[in-house]
Amino acid sequence: MSFGFPWGLLALGALVPLVAAYFLRRRQKPVVVSALFLWRTPRPRAEAGPRWERFTREASLLLEVLAVVAAALFLADVRMGEPARRHHLVLVVDGGLSMSARDAEGVTVLERARREAAKRVEDARATQVTVLATGLSPRVLAGPEAEPSAALAALESFEARGADHDPMPSLLWAQELAGGGGSIAFLTDAAPREGLVLPPSLRWTALGTARDNVALVSARRRDEGRATTVTLWVARFGQGPDSVDLRVRALPGTGAKQGTERVEHVALPDEGTATVRLTFQEAGDVEVSLPDDALPEDGRVTLPAGATRPLEVRLARGLAASERDALERFLQASPEVARGAATDDVEREVLSFGPRGTDARVTVGATGKPRTFVGPFFSEKGHPLLDDVQLAGVRWTAGENPPGRPLVTAGEAVLVAEEEDGRVHLNVDLSRSNVQRVSAWPVLLANVVREARRSHEGFARRQLLLGEPLEVVTEAGARYTLVEPGGRRPVFGAGTVSLPPPSGPGRYVLEREGDVVDTAVVLPLDARESDLRGRGSMDVPAREAVVEAAGGNASERAWWPLVLLLCAVLADLYVTRRVG
16 A cells, blocks of 8 residues: 555544544533423433543444545545556657667667666656567567566667668557556657657657768679679768778588688769679678678678579470570570579479470460461450560460460460469460560560469568568468567468568578478668668657646546545434434
8 A cells, every 4th residue: 555645644633533522421401301202212411511421323433433534545645556656658769770870989879779768767757668669560679568677678688670661650559558648758860850740748859860871782692503693782871981892701602612702892972872793603601791880780791592592494395496495595584593403402493394285384385277366465464474464566376275264365366374273375386476576575484483483382582671571482271480580470371471571680481380491581781771861869849748747647546535435424424313
């Protein structure tokens, strides 16, 4: 039990005159009546002046004492099992990568935010603290309504490495958690943009500093046989150096005895990015680093081996020379496509092209009497195999209609069909057509390769940047789990499942029934977070902090003592009237 206003207990002093009045009796004048039946109950009366004697209305005295005690408890603001004063503080911390930027003394913005958060908790004398981190998917770091020490400890272990995002969903969520009597503090590194409407109880504090920065804004790795090609994009934000030394180290891969390290002197343009492309032989993981600056995190990445999903393509025997030549030209210019047998260390799926009548996944060719069409062509809208396929000006020679659902038709002729098991039939004689000479041909084959890659279990892409969504392919009837740097979470759905963008960089593993299926890497690169020129310091106070604090304290007073007081007074009136 605790009291918000202990001076209210002075009301208990009213018990002294109350008890004294029950012990004190005065002499009363005799009353003459005509009959004794007019007296309901004989009462003793004082024969002389006032004197102390035993009272006879114990029930009435107890009820009046109870009423005085209830009034005193209400005035003292009694609390049963909770502190007399309760204040809820909601701390919202920016989870963007720019919060890891350092000032001239080497102190990060996030470290200053931790100090400011501890100061806010102490100044507000908060009894409950909730900590939220903004991001593409807002998350709770502590709480809701956790102990202040536990909330600050959770903030100490938090790392801000997320992509650029809008903080307003997190701030609106904080407003709901704060309710009518709590306050909100947002700690970030930039001032609110002009015209942004903030919650009335929010205090926006920017702790950043405008700095120049040189960063990697993108990185890509491509493995072709024993050769590894690394492509890097470097940008300068602000008045930084005109050039920088880029260090690239390729660790030894399978069969290699030692790694390779190169230092590239990169000239940085005033606008745009500088592109660096390097090739290594039998490389394992590739480590890339820039000299440390205001934000070292965006200058260091590791590109693991097998970062792309190679797709093995086989051409079956029996293809006509025109069909084989057209397919060969496409495969030579198509990235992330491998020819030949699968290697031991990289799992590859097979996409086979073959003539009509074979079990190839994609059949190319025409049988029967040839018929040539120059339009009009009718395509099934919305089908992924026909994305951006334009057949205007195409001369298409087809044969007998293939089995399956028609996707492209010309009159009664079926030019492209798809069976229920996913097999695709291209009913075309390329020796008499010109479709292979226009853009429709590579676009159509690229869509076929894309859909074949998507149908393979695992990640659609094994290397992503911050803010890009994760796409995985799962099989029906199996249980999948995504293992991420922050923990584990189940994956629901079958087929292509689009997951929200990861909250931070790192290694992500897809498991099926506890077995590893595929691995993806999220790189800590985001050009908008690397641009520190717009960061700064500012403190925007809450608009309704004082009004809400007063209303919140008033609404916390307990009302049950007043109910007890009312019940005691009514019971005393009933007892007194009955006795009288």
